[in-house]
Amino acid sequence: MSAGASRGGSVPCRVVVCRDCRCGSRKVTGVDHAEQTARLARDAPVRITGCLDVCDQANVIVVQPSAEGRAAGGRPVWLGLVNDSAATEDVAAWVRAGGPGLAALPDILDLYVFTPRRRTRTPRGV
Template structure:
């Protein structure tokens, strides 16, 4: 497969993407009962995944951000921040939603509303 291909059959030139925080809290032993490697691998089966340093919302660990595809952005979708994703069922719900098209393309499963949050604004670098 070429760069950006995920095997979903999508012809979207810029697919839905996932960012997983894996730094000081997220992806660490501080969040117990989660196999972070398995979680990341499962999400990679659904879409391209970027592992990020701290996203500055440690109280929401494990944080996953679902970024819309180009088509989703064209439909007005914005990134969806999901926190406290510490359950394999939640990971499966995210993977299924992303596989169906994600933000702006497929309706977000209601169960994921329990995980969605608005991140605080980041200060601009001076």
């Protein structure tokens, strides 16, 4: 199944890949960042983003549900420390199966799931 196709012809889930700061740079060695992104793009649309402000979790991938997945209760899933090809393949397989809301998160990916901290804002005038 290509990135443009999905179950029932609907738009597939989307993958956001952080490629700024520590993610996707020489700071995380031993990872072919371009290949990781290309691998994910074979199964879903991939958007490259700047820093997501969770550098301690590099490499960060966020899997966003499709419209069908969101209607079924799926929410974005943040995955951190995705630093080897086996982990990338596990993400790609879940995306192919439908991702958030449509396919159960594989047990192996539980090791990578994290909840991003909320950015704290300094009140104006302080």
